[in-house]
């Protein structure tokens with residue numbers, strides 16, 4: 001694998017269900033994600049986008065084919081190995097999944113606590129820096145209920161970024177946002193790619209993002225039908 005490629009799938013197939021209900025969801029998926037790039041995965045509902053994201057994100061066991069993440073083959077990897085790799089990734093979902101009873105800062109600190117053994121003061125410092133990065137230094141002590149939709153999603157981005165992940169996997173992160181907030185989130189991911197070499201794989205139906213992507217992959221019925229840029 002090219003050393004500038006952070007994650008790569010080769011001949012990746014995936015099935016759901018058993019017996020008569022067994023159905024192939026992915027067919028022969030080849031994807032290479034270069035370090036620092038922003039790749040968008042598009043396609044109709046049910047085309048397999050989330051399945052690809054969860055396989056590359058070490059959230060699901062690889063059944064057939066190869067996925068290499070940061071030099072580690074995921075096919076045949078143990079649950080412990082997958083967990084360890086997952087800790088080096090950042091995840092952002094459509095709904096921000098913040099804990100409503102915790103402040104923005106406390107929510108981001110929880111993102112550090114996936115790494116066992118990080119001292120509290122270090123976790124706090126990293127969380128403050130991450131909130132600063134997303135432009136929310138002045139909202140650290142707010143509860144989610146007192147933040148706008150865009151601000152909540154930026155807290156979720158700060159939480160995903162707090163461990164300085166190798167790669168960010170985002171599933172529809174801008175779907176619930178107005179144009180300006182969506183732009184902020186995508187700009188931030190682009191900037192991290194340029195400044196820190198963070199690689200992003202982003203699943204979206206949001207056409208507003210496309211012109212900012214380095215590459216756009218389109219899935220249909222479990223197959224990549226086009227690669228643009």
Ligand SMILES: Nc1ncnc2c1ncn2[C@@H]1O[C@H](COP(=O)(O)OP(=O)(O)OP(=O)(O)O)[C@@H](O)[C@H]1O
Nearest residue numbers: 016017024025043044045046047048049050051052
């Ligand atoms: N846990 C599951 N059990 C059975 N089938 C599943 C499961 N998850 C996904 N599928 C099927 O696999 C196919 C791909 O699903 P997937 O969620 O990856 O698509 P998607 O492109 O992300 O869709 P959406 O845009 O609606 O989120 C679909 O046919 C779906 O019904």
